Amino acid sequence: MIARELIPGVSAVGAIDWDRRYFDELVPLPHGTTYNSYLVRGSEKTALIDTMYPARTAEYIANLKRLNIPHIDYIIANHGEQDHSGSIPAVLKLYPNARVVTNKFCRKLITDAIDVAADRFLIITDGDTISLGDRTLRFLITPWVHWPDTMLTHLVEDNILFTCDLFGAHNATTDLYATDEGRTLDTARRYYAEIMMPFRSHITKYLPMVEKIAPRMIAASHGPVYNRPALILDAYRQWIADVPLREVVIPHVSMYNNTSNMVLYLVDRLVERGLKVTPFNVVDGDLGELASALVTASTLVVAASTVLGGPHPTCVGALNLANILKPKVKFMATIGSFGWGSDIARKIQALMPNLEAKILAPVLVKGRAIEEDLKALDRLANEIYECNEQMTAHSAVV
Ligand code: FEO
Numbered sequence: 001m002i003a004r005e006l007i008p009g010v011s012a013v014g015a016i017d018w019d020r021r022y023f024d025e026l027v028p029l030p031h032g033t034t035y036n037s038y039l040v041r042g043s044e045k046t047a048l049i050d051t052m053y054p055a056r057t058a059e060y061i062a063n064l065k066r067l068n069i070p071h072i073d074y075i076i077a078n079h080g081e082q083d084h085s086g087s088i089p090a091v092l093k094l095y096p097n098a099r100v101v102t103n104k105f106c107r108k109l110i111t112d113a114i115d116v117a118a119d120r121f122l123i124i125t126d127g128d129t130i131s132l133g134d135r136t137l138r139f140l141i142t143p144w145v146h147w148p149d150t151m152l153t154h155l156v157e158d159n160i161l162f163t164c165d166l167f168g169a170h171n172a173t174t175d176l177y178a179t180d181e182g183r184t185l186d187t188a189r190r191y192y193a194e195i196m197m198p199f200r201s202h203i204t205k206y207l208p209m210v211e212k213i214a215p216r217m218i219a220a221s222h223g224p225v226y227n228r229p230a231l232i233l234d235a236y237r238q239w240i241a242d243v244p245l246r247e248v249v250i251p252h253v254s255m256y257n258n259t260s261n262m263v264l265y266l267v268d269r270l271v272e273r274g275l276k277v278t279p280f281n282v283v284d285g286d287l288g289e290l291a292s293a294l295v296t297a298s299t300l301v302v303a304a305s306t307v308l309g310g311p312h313p314t315c316v317g318a319l320n321l322a323n324i325l326k327p328k329v330k331f332m333a334t335i336g337s338f339g340w341g342s343d344i345a346r347k348i349q350a351l352m353p354n355l356e357a358k359i360l361a362p363v364l365v366k367g368r369a370i371e372e373d374l375k376a377l378d379r380l381a382n383e384i385y386e387c388n389e390q391m392t393a394h395s396a397v398v
Helices: 054-066 088-094 104-113 181-213 230-240 258-272 287-294 313-325 344-351 371-397
Strands: 004-007 010-012 015-017 033-035 038-041 046-049 074-076 099-102 121-123 129-131 136-141 151-155 160-164 217-220 245-253 276-281 297-304 331-338 363-366
Touching: 015 054, 054 088, 074 088, 074 136, 099 104, 104 121, 160 181, 181 230, 181 287, 181 313, 245 258, 245 287, 245 313, 245 371, 258 276, 258 297, 258 331, 258 363, 258 371, 276 287, 287 297, 287 313, 297 313, 297 344, 297 371, 313 344, 331 344, 331 371, 363 371
Parallel strands: 046 074, 074 099, 099 121, 160 217, 245 276, 245 297, 297 331, 331 363
Antiparallel strands: 004 010, 010 038, 015 033, 038 046, 129 136, 136 151, 151 160
8 A cells, every 4th residue: 555644754654455354364354454554754763663464565665665765763563463563574674774662572472483683673661762853652561452562652742652453453445544433443343352352451451541641643553543533442441341231142053943943032032121132143154243242242142053962063163262252241041952952051151161151041942942932031031131130220330
């Protein structure tokens, strides 16, 4: 992508990856992604904030060459993952006097993965600054937004915060700024779900710090720049809040429609009670959508056919992902149909040790659901409703 100026002397010089469909071979990217890199020119020194995914190095270096930058003095590495650090060797080759500025942990991760000599680094600690002449970069060590090495860089005089993965979005767009707020929030929420949700407690510590800085722009290294930071800060406040919303997510798999008919019945009963419900077919659904739905959900109902006594294998992978993402669900239940015996409630619970949820009584049905089974689903809907009412009432008191 051609370089584009945010303000005089500060430009976005990264790349758009329209075609990438998986990140880490795990996270689906239906909207592609961007790898943002930012050039900051001071009166004396020039800095490059984050670099590039290795596969896009040639395009990135060509962009830098086109800009005719006489010198790059500092390469700021906010994070060692290679989508941001992978082009450091190529930039160092082009600018042999540049130093890589980062924290000790990040240096280790970079030198473990990439061929960069340890003496090319300038190691900083929390609160350190470097001067570019009329501009100052200040570093904020913020581990675990995504890896333990992560940090933020604050361009002090212009009050722009460069956050790397934090507040990012896998969103390939030519929009420099987050002007399409609906799409931005959809993609940022999905990104939060897949990348940041396991680190919610860390983000809870960092958000007040960002709010105190009150940046005029938040420039992450994936997705468009937030020139109205309240858009993403308000969203993160809701996503990291301890109390979820009155939302039920139902991942489901059904072999002969008996389980799916139970799901349809339960969805109606929950909607009648004023709850938002997101059913998710694990057989052909996009797991990113399941993760995204779990961001604010209070309740998880797993609906699965029984196969050889356990949950249908297709739902096991989805539940494993949901477990490692550590959503803040408060209530969990299992429903499903079986032929002659089932142990799925216990086995599904065992698949999800990271969830700190109250376990509600399962509704397991032999064959098709008959009247007494539907009454059991009514009772489950009532219990889910009551639990959500109490959760809401308790949070209002607190
Ligand atoms: Fe965008 Fe953790 O890398």
